Amino acid sequence: MAGPLTHAVSVPAAPVSLPPPTTPSAATSASAPDSGTASAPDSGAPVTTTAKPTATPSVWPASAAPAPGGDITISGVSLAGLAERYGTPTYVLDEDEVRARARAWRRALPDAEIVYAGKAFLCRAVVDWIEEEGLGLDVCSAGELELAATRGFPADRIVLHGNAKSPEDLRSALRIGVGRIVIDSDCEIARIAAQVQGPGAQQVMVRVLPGIEAGGHKKIRTGAEGQKFGLSIAGGDAEDAVSRILGQPSLELVGLHCHLGSQITTPEPYAQAVRRLVAFLARIHDRYGITLRELDLGGGFAVPYLPDDPAPSPAWFGRRISDELLRACDEFDFPMPRLTVEPGRSIMAPAGVALYRVLSVKRSGGQVFVAVDGGMSDNLRPALYGARYAIRMVGRVPSGPMRATTVVGRHCEAGDVLAESVELPEDVRPGDVLAVPVSGAYHVSMASGYNTTGRPPVVAVAAVGRSRLLVRRESIDDLLRRDVGL
Numbered sequence: 239m240a241g242p243l244t245h246a247v248s249v250p251a252a253p254v255s256l257p258p259p260t261t262p263s264a265a266t267s268a269s270a271p272d273s274g275t276a277s278a279p280d281s282g283a284p285v286t287t288t289a290k291p292t293a294t295p296s297v298w299p300a301s302a303a304p305a306p307g308g309d310i311t312i313s314g315v316s317l318a319g320l321a322e323r324y325g326t327p328t329y330v331l332d333e334d335e336v337r338a339r340a341r342a343w344r345r346a347l348p349d350a351e352i353v354y355a356g357k358a359f360l361c362r363a364v365v366d367w368i369e370e371e372g373l374g375l376d377v378c379s380a381g382e383l384e385l386a387a388t389r390g391f392p393a394d395r396i397v398l399h400g401n402a403k404s405p406e407d408l409r410s411a412l413r414i415g416v417g418r419i420v421i422d423s424d425c426e427i428a429r430i431a432a433q434v435q436g437p438g439a440q441q442v443m444v445r446v447l448p449g450i451e452a453g454g455h456k457k458i459r460t461g462a463e464g465q466k467f468g469l470s471i472a473g474g475d476a477e478d479a480v481s482r483i484l485g486q487p488s489l490e491l492v493g494l495h496c497h498l499g500s501q502i503t504t505p506e507p508y509a510q511a512v513r514r515l516v517a518f519l520a521r522i523h524d525r526y527g528i529t530l531r532e533l534d535l536g537g538g539f540a541v542p543y544l545p546d547d548p549a550p551s552p553a554w555f556g557r558r559i560s561d562e563l564l565r566a567c568d569e570f571d572f573p574m575p576r577l578t579v580e581p582g583r584s585i586m587a588p589a590g591v592a593l594y595r596v597l598s599v600k601r602s603g604g605q606v607f608v609a610v611d612g613g614m615s616d617n618l619r620p621a622l623y624g625a626r627y628a629i630r631m632v633g634r635v636p637s638g639p640m641r642a643t644t645v646v647g648r649h650c651e652a653g654d655v656l657a658e659s660v661e662l663p664e665d666v667r668p669g670d671v672l673a674v675p676v677s678g679a680y681h682v683s684m685a686s687g688y689n690t691t692g693r694p695p696v697v698a699v700a701a702v703g704r705s706r707l708l709v710r711r712e713s714i715d716d717l718l719r720r721d722v723g724l
């Protein structure tokens with residue numbers, strides 16, 4: 239049988255598990271979420287660095303609850319009902335979960351700047367939520383910037399990244415007046431300097447490569463040598479960039495940045511980065527007589543995709559990073575810089591649930607293939623990184639046992655597989671709704687129009703028990719309208 243639906247619980251809260259929503263008993267015994275124990279993503283309780291990172295790994299938003307008829311509700315809203323109302327595929331985002339996760343980061347590092355990485359998922363409503371929760375925003379394109387600007391997001395809280403910033407990216411950044419631009423190559427130093435006037439007119443940071451290997455997959459490890467991001471500390475490129483920036487009066491160098499990678503499950507790589515960056519800050523001070531005030535450690539904090547995955551909490555990361563920063567500053571006799579972190583996935587992924595409808599079921603080569611009405615065009619992660627998901631059926635009580643099933647998409651690629659060996663009911667059939675938890679980050683933001691299919695809509699649910707459309711479905715008309723050739 240499918241595993242129990244567990245709430246998002248982390249350090250160190252009481253485990254909460256609900257009966258499997260796809261069994262007949264769950265259908266009759268469904269209850270509202272226990273608001274006393276179903277916790278926000280972080281209990282805020284004190285944690286020591288040796289504490290277990292989590293009590294109960296979870297793959298569903300805290301508001302998830304089983305409902306009659308094999309359904310699951312998120313924030314009191316039926317997933318089967320949402321599939322009916324908005325069609326499929328549809329992405330559901332739990333607004334309260336996003337906000338709770340943003341707050342958990344603020345609690346974990348109260349003196350730091352928490353900057354949400356918009357690449358995980360961004361739309362106007364999310365810009366508002368992030369602004370209202372007091373976070374900054376990390377953008378890496380003119381598009382993300384202009385989106386933030388439509389909501390009047392405070393420009394001084396925006397950080398612009400990119401290993402190859404286009405003229406359009408820089409034009410937008412300078413017009414909007416972003417707080418900091420993170421320099422990622424030598425070429426952009428003079429380019430940015432030439433476009434701003436006056437002493438220290440633009441604050442910049444240098445993205446350094448600390449030489450640390452971390453992250454859930456080789457394609458998302460960005461802290462080690464031999465990939466496109468950052469400037470090497472060991473190889474001297476980072477120091478060259480520092481000295482060139484100091485030679486540009488229109489730029490104000492305020493600090494160092496690094497981003498180690500993504501899906502990092504323990505705080506140790508961050509602690510290592512803190513030491514290397516503080517050592518480098520101290521060296522810059524000794525050689526150039528300047529004290530850089532900011533230290534940005536990037537994002538990359540892991541979330542569980544499967545119930546057995548590690549579920550490190552913001553508090554665990556926060557405590558270890560803060561401890562190491564104190565220690566390193568003491569050791570290198572350097573004044574405490576202001577810390578910034580840039581969580582993307584950790585805030586957005588667990589708040590999202592993807593809904594698909596089954597289009598076909600067939601057996602082939604001893605496997606059962608259940609094909610849904612989306613796939614690699616809205617979720618590239620399995621094909622790109624071998625990502626795995628705990629998919630379940632919602633909206634109907636199955637009559638038979640569960641069996642291992644391969645869930646595939648509808649695209650013309652044999653590699654268009656959403657999940658292998660997931661337990662689905664033996665009687666799953668066309669028309670059934672499948673729900674994919676942990677779909678809030680890097681699904682819609684990396685979606686494509688492969689096979690001329692439109693990108694799915696994004697619907698928000700909130701504690702009021704209501705849903706609202708945030709991003710509409712991309713229609714075939716939308717796609718055809720771009721084709722203006724004769």
Ligand SMILES: Cc1ncc(COP(=O)(O)O)c(C=O)c1O
Pocket residue numbers: 355357358376399497499500501536537538539580581582583584679
């Ligand atoms: C510079 C930078 N900051 C933050 C992030 C966010 O990473 P994550 O969503 O894994 O927290 C990324 C993406 O990996 C990034 O490149």
Ligand SMILES: N[C@@H](CCCC[NH3+])C(=O)O
Pocket residue numbers: 357458500619679680
């Ligand atoms: N897009 C990736 C992670 C890289 C994030 C941005 N540098 C993912 O889905 O996991």
